[in-house]
Amino acid sequence: MTVTDPSTTTGLRHRFPGLRGDWARLDGPGGTQIVDTAVEAMTRYLTSGDNANTEGMFAAADATDEVVARGRAAMGELFGTDPRGVVFGPNTTSLVIDLAQTVAAGLGPGDEIVCTRLDHDANVAPWLRIAARTGATVRLADVDTDTGRLPTENVTRLLSDRTRWVAVTGASNALGSIPDVAAVAGAAHAAGARVLVDAVHLTPHRPVDRTALGADVLVSSAYKWYGPHLGVLCADPDLLDALDPDRVRPAPQVAPDRWQTGTPSFEAIAAATEAARFVLDHARAVDETAVFAPLLDGLLAMPHVRVHGPHDHTDRTPTVAFTVAGHRADDVARHLARQRIATWSGIFYAHEVMHALGLHEDGAVRAGLSCYTSTEDVDRLLRAVDALA
Ligand SMILES: Cc1ncc(COP(=O)(O)O)c(C=O)c1O
Incomplete structure (x- = not known):
């Protein structure tokens, strides 16, 4: 409607x-403010007695497994992505830093990463830091300062067979402009690069479909779309399995769990599940x-x-x-x-x-x-x- x-x-x-x-x-x-159903879901989880860690041998642990599974399914629907590739983290910045550090293991001199000047620094600085460490080069796509827009060709002209990753925003959190991410991603893939899309500012306003956008990885933060403070990273599960993030030895070895360091905020996952439902059913209408x-x-x-x-x-x-x-x-x-x-x-x-x-x-x-x-x-x-x- x-x-x-x-x-x-x-x-x-x-x-x-x-x-x-x-x-x-x-x-x-x-x-944003948090929607009532998200507040209720958080309170319900915290007061239900289900508050436990996952993968235990008792009912509350089973209920917490269910909270995480429902959360991943909701993110799958919100972001057009396989729930088996949904990683929860504290916020988008931390998730991008983790991803960039993980990617860094495969980078060296001669490799290039394309970022854009339209992006929030969460999708620029982590790449600059790993480039400084590995000898890779970051190339920054310019914004048209008259219009506040990111012309697609400003990104595509920086692509070459040396490009490994392209990091681009779904929408500018400062100016509101929405670049043509699908076109950027198509060109990046044709050049053999992977694509990370920052969907934080886009999510409350437009349908976001990771697959349709051509994003290998997509990140967002639930507190920008009527939910709690929680970051979400979505990717193809095979890509998450192929990369090797820092983790402790007893932690799960398969994606997506091997990307979640330590214990996530289950109460925030419960709340974000409801926020996703609200965005899908009401906010975007x-x-x-x-x-x-x-x-x-x-x-x-x-x-x-x-x-x-x-x-x-x-x-x-x-x-x-x-x-x-x-x-x-x-x-x-x-x-x-x-x-x-x-x-x-x-x-x-x-x-x-x-x-x-x-x-x-x-x-x-x-x-x-x-x-x-x-x-x-x-x-x-x-x-x-x-x-x-
Ligand atoms: C477009 C965009 N990307 C990334 C971030 C960083 O998100 P977080 O605060 O969850 O790290 C923000 C936060 O303002 C943002 O607006």
């Missing part, structure tokens, strides 16, 4: 216990553009505001970065907070693109829609920014 009346997007607000009070929460790209268009258009119409990144609605998420003439980004965010409007200011760990845009010192303000954002929230933001003229 697609919701067409913007006012009805508030129809999901009652599902978020954290939305009590009159705060306008436009901070979703930094982390909201017509975000109906709420976002007045926000983007309103900011673009203000002479004292500069919007960074795409100025249109094609291939973007409902996330916008902007600066206000004569005001530092942190001060704008503080001004908004005094009116109970939550936004983020800074560079959002989008290190490369914010440098490329010359925004690395004062940063920008970022406002992003979640499925619970109302047109009233947007009006309040616009009125408060307008008052800074």
Whole structure:
């Protein structure tokens, strides 16, 4: 079902216990509120007596096995991926660091990794670090700074038979732009490289299908899509078996478990299972553009505001970065907070693109829609920014 009346997007607000009070929460790209069914699943697990480790000889351990199996099945559905290749970890950054360190064992001088300046640093810095260690080279694809977009050819022109991995984002957490990942992945595979897609910012807004995107590995974080603080890595189980991550000797030797160091947060897995269900069944059905268009258009119409990144609605998420003439980004965010409007200011760990845009010192303000954002929230933001003229 697609919701067409913007006012009805508030129809999901009652599902978020954290939305009590009159705060306008436009901070979703930094982390959303958690949906009621996810909160309940976490509480249920923690209070049920099932709290135990996996693979035991008693009922609670069996129940915990079931929590993990259900979690992997839900991620399989959310990300179009084989549940046998689903790895849970603390967050996306840790999972990418682990993957890069594991991949490093097979890299040396002459090997190349292609990253992009559109990416969050979680999908750049780990590759820079292993390149420094192994003698491999990282080549960085440039963003078009006028549009805030990543042209496919800026990535494909860096590919060669030396390319081993291509690391690309599904959507920019700073600017909202969505690159053509499937085209990048197709070209990367034709060059013989593997592809890692950071789907953290894309997941709450668009269907994400690992296989259709052509991602060998895909990562995401449940706290960006109405769930708990938990990272998810999805890959072909054969690839996870072929790589050799650091682990302790008694740990499982087969994927995906051999990638999960130590004991995962079972309560977070239980909650993320429900968050995935909510994204699939409800969140993505909201017509975000109906709420976002007045926000983007309103900011673009203000002479004292500069919007960074795409100025249109094609291939973007409902996330916008902007600066206000004569005001530092942190001060704008503080001004908004005094009116109970939550936004983020800074560079959002989008290190490369914010440098490329010359925004690395004062940063920008970022406002992003979640499925619970109302047109009233947007009006309040616009009125408060307008008052800074
Ligand atoms: C696009 C993107 N990638 C990666 C990350 C890092 O995720 P985590 O905080 O789970 O390590 C974030 C977090 O803001 C993000 O927005």
